[in-house]
Amino acid sequence: MIEVDRAGRSFTVGRGSARRTVHAVRDLSFTVGAGEFVGYLGPNGAGKSTTIKMLTGVLAPTSGRLRVAGLDPTRRRTALARRIGVVFGQRTTLWWDLPLKDSFQLIRYLYKVDRIDFRRRLDELAGLLDLGSFMDTPVRQLSLGQRMRGDVTAALLHDPAVLVLDEPTIGLDVVSKAAMRDFLRRLNAERGTTVLLTTHDLGDIEKLCRRVMLIDHGRLGFDGTLDELRATGPDGDSLEEVVARLYTGSAPGTPAPP
Amino acid sequence: MVRTYLLLAWTWLRASAQYPVSLAMMVLGSFAVNALDVAAIWIIFQHTGSLGGFGLAEVMFLYGTADMSFALADTLFGNVDRLSHHIRSGSFDTMLIRPASAFVQMATDRFSVHRFGRLAQSAVVLGIALPRLGLPWERTWMVPLMIACGVVIFAAIFTLGGALQFLLTDAPEVANAFTYGGSALTQYPLSVYGEQLVRGVTFVVPLAFVNWQPALYVLDRPDPLGLPYWLRFAAPLAALLLALAAALAWRAGIRRYRSTGS
Ligand SMILES: Nc1ncnc2c1ncn2[C@@H]1O[C@H](COP(=O)(O)OP(=O)(O)O)[C@@H](O)[C@H]1O
Numbered sequence: 001m002i003e004v005d006r007a008g009r010s011f012t013v014g015r016g017s018a019r020r021t022v023h024a025v026r027d028l029s030f031t032v033g034a035g036e037f038v039g040y041l042g043p044n045g046a047g048k049s050t051t052i053k054m055l056t057g058v059l060a061p062t063s064g065r066l067r068v069a070g071l072d073p074t075r076r077r078t079a080l081a082r083r084i085g086v087v088f089g090q091r092t093t094l095w096w097d098l099p100l101k102d103s104f105q106l107i108r109y110l111y112k113v114d115r116i117d118f119r120r121r122l123d124e125l126a127g128l129l130d131l132g133s134f135m136d137t138p139v140r141q142l143s144l145g146q147r148m149r150g151d152v153t154a155a156l157l158h159d160p161a162v163l164v165l166d167e168p169t170i171g172l173d174v175v176s177k178a179a180m181r182d183f184l185r186r187l188n189a190e191r192g193t194t195v196l197l198t199t200h201d202l203g204d205i206e207k208l209c210r211r212v213m214l215i216d217h218g219r220l221g222f223d224g225t226l227d228e229l230r231a232t233g234p235d236g237d238s239l240e241e242v243v244a245r246l247y248t249g250s251a252p253g254t255p256a257p258p
Numbered sequence: 259m260v261r262t263y264l265l266l267a268w269t270w271l272r273a274s275a276q277y278p279v280s281l282a283m284m285v286l287g288s289f290a291v292n293a294l295d296v297a298a299i300w301i302i303f304q305h306t307g308s309l310g311g312f313g314l315a316e317v318m319f320l321y322g323t324a325d326m327s328f329a330l331a332d333t334l335f336g337n338v339d340r341l342s343h344h345i346r347s348g349s350f351d352t353m354l355i356r357p358a359s360a361f362v363q364m365a366t367d368r369f370s371v372h373r374f375g376r377l378a379q380s381a382v383v384l385g386i387a388l389p390r391l392g393l394p395w396e397r398t399w400m401v402p403l404m405i406a407c408g409v410v411i412f413a414a415i416f417t418l419g420g421a422l423q424f425l426l427t428d429a430p431e432v433a434n435a436f437t438y439g440g441s442a443l444t445q446y447p448l449s450v451y452g453e454q455l456v457r458g459v460t461f462v463v464p465l466a467f468v469n470w471q472p473a474l475y476v477l478d479r480p481d482p483l484g485l486p487y488w489l490r491f492a493a494p495l496a497a498l499l500l501a502l503a504a505a506l507a508w509r510a511g512i513r514r515y516r517s518t519g520s
């Protein structure tokens with residue numbers, strides 16, 4: 001479903017003598033099969049969002065190749081958009097000034113969703129994510145939890161085969177977080193939707209992901225099951241301790257290499 | 259593409275209708291500001307009988323056609339020059355993940371009726387100027403054509419300005435200088451400017467084809483600079499070439515798009 005082959009993305013930043021190249025992602029390779037639920041972990045600035053932007057065709061890779069749902073994201077961006085759903089936790093993909101239901105209506109048109117399918121799916125999603133009370137509210141007036149539920153609904157109205165989420169639980173309270181997890185788990189189990197999820201919340205990972213990938217400084221540091229991840233540390237270590245050790249590549253507290 | 263445009267514009271229009279009073283104020287405001295331009299022309303003619311060799315009705319005609327082209331282009335595509343704002347806020351990322359042209363999404367973003375203020379004003383000016391000119395029928399066909407070509411030229415300049423912002427995310431003003439500067443320049447007969455400038459806007463940035471060259475044909479005037487007669491019919495070609503350049507620049511911009519960190 002997702003194939004990444006030695007993909008890299010660098011940015012030149014700064015001007016004049018301060019000019020340098022930042023390698024946000026380097027030499028990244030992995031594949032994700034249909035129906036998998038994969039957690040994508042990494043400290044701030046590790047390259048998670050950059051990876052997601054390459055997978056969705058927002059950013060062109062500077063090296064390597066990617067394929068998502070059988071398409072090259074950069075070349076076939078709009079065709080790919082119909083096959084995947086994307087949620088950015090930090091910003092909404094909805095229309096800020098429009099009532100939620102107008103946003104959904106627009107999405108129905110843009111994604112060319114059949115009217116009957118749309119009604120059925122919207123009713124189902126609205127029920128599961130409890131959207132009823134704020135369907136007429138402009139997006140800018142929604143609380144973060146409400147907005148996030150709206151965003152997830154918007155990403156799924158066209159029934160994509162792949163759902164990519166960049167920190168979907170960031171800033172959510174305990175109840176919203178639990179509801180979101182429950183929803184994603186069911187989506188994956190019942191519909192077979194492939195899910196790739198970045199998060200800082202190890203709770204998300206423990207509750208949802210069979211497979212975990214860990215990225216640091218733009219490189220893939222670990223790719224395996226949750227149990228294999230735990231097994232990299234001594235018995236009795238919490239997942240937090242295990243992950244922290246992997247981030248720095250050695251003992252916790254050691255500064256990251258430049 | 260056209261249907262997507264209409265649908266998005268209509269949705270925004272409906273959303274903006276929630277604030278009818280502020281909308282009416284904005285329409286009136288932009289109407290009034292542009293009316294000052296016309297007042298300035300009228301005052302000039304109180305002191306002199308002609309401007310660059312053209313009478314009042316002729317200058318109003320030049321002003322009206324350029325302004326109508328600009329107003330239409332601005333209404334339809336002007337928002338494209340807000341690209342750097344969308345890049346910085348991250349909302350351009352979200353446009354790219356939707357299965358619709360990012361250009362159309364940019365152009366229609368926050369579409370509202372206030373965009374029509376300037377259009378109404380240019381229609382009034384043309385409505386006054388045209389009957390006074392008493393144009394012969396065999397030349398009037400050029401008027402809608404020149405306005406259409408003007409729309410394409412200004413839209414292309416807006417697009418080039420937007421494309422430039424893929425590189426200069428922090429300097430949208432550079433692009434604005436071209437669009438708004440171009441609109442101001444074409445409001446007067448080009449014969450009031452120096453020869454170098456006129457050649458520049460004929461052959462480099464083809465602003466002379468927004469109204470000046472085709473107007474020479476409509477008004478049946480000799481070219482004060484003595485440029486070839488066929489240039490009067492070259493507006494469609496100029497518009498096409500500029501639109502092509504703009505489309506390529508926009509595509510190249512999207513290729514090179516770098517988003518923002520986190
Ligand atoms: N558009 C950009 N321009 C310059 N640097 C960027 C850009 N996007 C990301 N980066 C840099 O690339 C690295 C990875 O960023 P990102 O993928 O956002 O990390 P994460 O999402 O894992 O926190 C960071 O060092 C960040 O500063």
Ligand SMILES: [Mg+2]
Nearest residue numbers: 048049050520
């Ligand atoms: Mg990120």
